[in-house]
Amino acid sequence: MLLTEPKFESPLQGSRQQLAKVIDIMGLGQSMYNRLAHPDRIVTVHSPVRMDDGSIRVFAGYRVQHNNALGPYKGGLRFHHHAEMDEFTALAMLMTWKCALVGLPFGGAKGGITVDPRELSVGELERLTRRFTSDLIPIIDPKKDIPAPDVNTGPREMAWIMDTFSVNKGYAVPGIVTGKPICVGGSLGRSEATGRGVTIILEETLRHFGKKISGTKVAIQGFGNVGGVTANLLYQMGAKVVAVSDWRGGIANPEGLNIADVMLHYKEHATLGNYQHAEQVSNADLLIMPCDVLIPAALESVITPENADRIKAEIIIEAANAPTTPAGEAILEKRGITVVPDILANAGGVVVSYFEWVQGMSQLFWSEEEVNDRLRRILTRSFAQVAQKVEREQLSFRMAAYSVGVGAVAEATRVRGLYP
Numbered sequence: 001m002l003l004t005e006p007k008f009e010s011p012l013q014g015s016r017q018q019l020a021k022v023i024d025i026m027g028l029g030q031s032m033y034n035r036l037a038h039p040d041r042i043v044t045v046h047s048p049v050r051m052d053d054g055s056i057r058v059f060a061g062y063r064v065q066h067n068n069a070l071g072p073y074k075g076g077l078r079f080h081h082h083a084e085m086d087e088f089t090a091l092a093m094l095m096t097w098k099c100a101l102v103g104l105p106f107g108g109a110k111g112g113i114t115v116d117p118r119e120l121s122v123g124e125l126e127r128l129t130r131r132f133t134s135d136l137i138p139i140i141d142p143k144k145d146i147p148a149p150d151v152n153t154g155p156r157e158m159a160w161i162m163d164t165f166s167v168n169k170g171y172a173v174p175g176i177v178t179g180k181p182i183c184v185g186g187s188l189g190r191s192e193a194t195g196r197g198v199t200i201i202l203e204e205t206l207r208h209f210g211k212k213i214s215g216t217k218v219a220i221q222g223f224g225n226v227g228g229v230t231a232n233l234l235y236q237m238g239a240k241v242v243a244v245s246d247w248r249g250g251i252a253n254p255e256g257l258n259i260a261d262v263m264l265h266y267k268e269h270a271t272l273g274n275y276q277h278a279e280q281v282s283n284a285d286l287l288i289m290p291c292d293v294l295i296p297a298a299l300e301s302v303i304t305p306e307n308a309d310r311i312k313a314e315i316i317i318e319a320a321n322a323p324t325t326p327a328g329e330a331i332l333e334k335r336g337i338t339v340v341p342d343i344l345a346n347a348g349g350v351v352v353s354y355f356e357w358v359q360g361m362s363q364l365f366w367s368e369e370e371v372n373d374r375l376r377r378i379l380t381r382s383f384a385q386v387a388q389k390v391e392r393e394q395l396s397f398r399m400a401a402y403s404v405g406v407g408a409v410a411e412a413t414r415v416r417g418l419y420p
Contacts, residue, residue, distance in 0.1 A: 011090035011300050014326045019093070022402040025395070032410050036096075039089055041065040045135040047113070049128045052121055061132045063111035065145060066092035069412040070100055072143055073109035074350060074357075076150025077157070079125075081116035087300070088112065091321050095350070097405030098343040102382045104354045107409075109145055111136075117152050129157050133164040140165070142175030142361060148353050149179040151299070154225070155191070159184055174360035178353035187356035189371035190349075195229025196372065197348015197379055198319045199237065202293060204383040205315060205340055214238035217256075219313070221245050221286050222297030223272060226319050226346065228263065230297060235259035243286050246271060247298070250286050251278035287311060296323035303328045311337065318342040333396060341398040343405060344386060351378050 016037050023033045043063045048056050062085050065073045075095040088110040095108030113132055117125055139145055149158055158180045165176045174185030182188065189196070203213055216239045220227045223246045231241050240256035251257065251272050258277070265275050273280070287294065287302065288310040296302050297319035303311070308331035316332070316339045318324060324332070324339060332339055352375055359365045366374075382404075389400035 010086055011322050012086040012093075014301075014322065015090040015093045017326050018398070018402060019406065022399055022406050025399060026403055026407060026410075028406075028410050032413070035413060036067065036093075036406065036409065039064050039066040039092055040068065041139070042085060042089065043111075043136070043139055044085065045132065047128065047131040047135050049124065049131055051124055059113050059115050059128060059132070061111070061113040061135065062088050063136055063139060063145070064088040064092040064109060065139070066108040066110075067096045067409060067413075068107035069409050069416060070107055071105035072107065072141075073145035074099060074104075074106035074148070074353065075109035075111070076148045077153055077161075078110075078112035078150035079115050079117045079152040079157075080112065081114065083112050083114045091300075094321060094343055096409060097402060098347050098350060099405075100408040101343050101386075101401055101405035102347045102351055102378055103408075104350065106146075106350070106354065109147075110150075111147070112150065112153075125157075126160055129160045130164045133161045134168070137165065137168055140176065142173060142357070146175065146353075146357055147177050148349070149225075155179060155181045155186065158186075175357055178356040178360075180356070185356075185360045187352055187359055187371060188366070188368035189375070190352045190356055191225065192229045192233075193352035193371075193375060194226045194319070194346050194349035196233060197351065197375065198226065198230045198295065198297070198317060198345055199233045200348065200376055200379045201340060201345045201383060202234070202295075202315075202317050203237075204380055204387075205317065205338070206293075208383075208387050209315075209338075215240060216293055217242050217254075217291045218293045218295060219243040219252075219286055219289055219291040220295045220297055220319075221250070221283055221302065222295075222320065223250075223266060224297070226349075227295070227297035228266070230295060230319060231257075231259050232263060242291055243281060243289055244272065245281070245283050245286050245298075246273075247283075248273050249283060250281045251275050252281040252286065252289060253278045254290070293317060296320050299323070301325050303332070305331060308332050309335070311335075313337065316340065318345045321346070329398070339396070339398060341401050344382060344397070344401045347382070348375055348379060351375050 045061045091110040092108045099106040158177045180186035243252035294313035300322035303324040308328040
């Protein structure tokens with residue numbers, strides 16, 4: 001081995017283990033590992049906010065900019081009570097490889113605020129988002145770093161960020177964020193892009209193994225923007241979605257759920273917990289239930305050594321970021337379970353974010369059909385490139401995808417050189 005990393009203890013250590021492995025496979029050397037294993041910049045801010053009762057609270061916020069060898073930093077902002085810097089560093093690193101893998105002129109970034117947004121009023125959340133944006137103005141810009149939605153953020157928060165940045169600049173700057181509402185420069189197809197991308201990659205994966213999506217039994221952990229869109233699209237395509245879940249728990253039916261009905265229920269009640277036409281199931285049990293395809297579409301590190309030996313799916317499509325730990329994946333590999341990694345499986349979101357950025361910078365907007373067609377072309381091309389490496393070099397899908405992404409960043413880093 002090139003180097004010895006400590007036993008996996010965190011998403012950051014896991015990301016560095018995977019980087020070390022692919023650096024070894026490609027023979028890129030210790031110096032390249034040293035450059036790519038560490039972010040270019042980590043910014044920590046403490047944003048004071050006046051609460052509705054007149055008191056002032058201070059919230060910790062972060063922005064990790066991992067690498068810009070290929071272009072401006074790009075990555076989401078999440079509002080979560082467990083958010084912390086090492087997690088953002090790991091996710092920024094994954095974003096770098098993801099952008100490079102699908103051929104986007106971006107580097108990776110990630111960030112957000114340590115907060116449970118459910119505890120804030122809409123007014124408090126808006127004031128927090130705007131103050132956090134103001135604190136980041138020195139380091140974000142359409143040509144420097146372009147944030148996007150992530151966990152617990154969406155078009156509303158992106159509109160607040162765009163407005164705050166624009167007010168400070170004195171003119172509208174639609175290119176500062178992606179994932180905005182359509183009326184302020186968002187792209188058609190953006191809100192469904194990650195879930196649509198997951199379905200495209202699943203289609204390509206099944207085709208690679210000589211299978212069809214119709215009748216395939218799929219379990220999906222997560223029913224938010226990614227999991228919900230994925231479930232709905234797969235249901236329309238004829239797959240049997242046998243289980244879905246939200247953060248409280250999930251529902252299951254071995255013969256397949258009526259996802260159209262489930263979505264109506266979820267829209268009305270904001271929970272799956274009291275859905276009457278299916279069996280209740282925990283998030284932990286969903287991961288190990290019988291199915292052909294498992295799609296973790298919630299948070300990271302849910303597939304571990306504690307449950308990897310009980311997973312029954314033949315294929316795992318990582319719709320969430322880093323849902324599988326390296327130790328968990330080692331068990332899956334020994335069992336012959338195919339894992340299509342997050343940097344390929346959930347790349348649809350950043351691809352259409354790139355489209356939105358291009359449209360905002362040029363002020364020339366595309367139809368939804370054009371957006372979806374371009375998305376499919378990029379993802380099918382990227383899958384084919386990875387699948388060829390899997391077959392030709394006898395690599396796992398993760399190492400094949402990493403070798404494409406890391407290889408592109410390493411080559412750009414080598415060509416650009418070191419300054420000073």
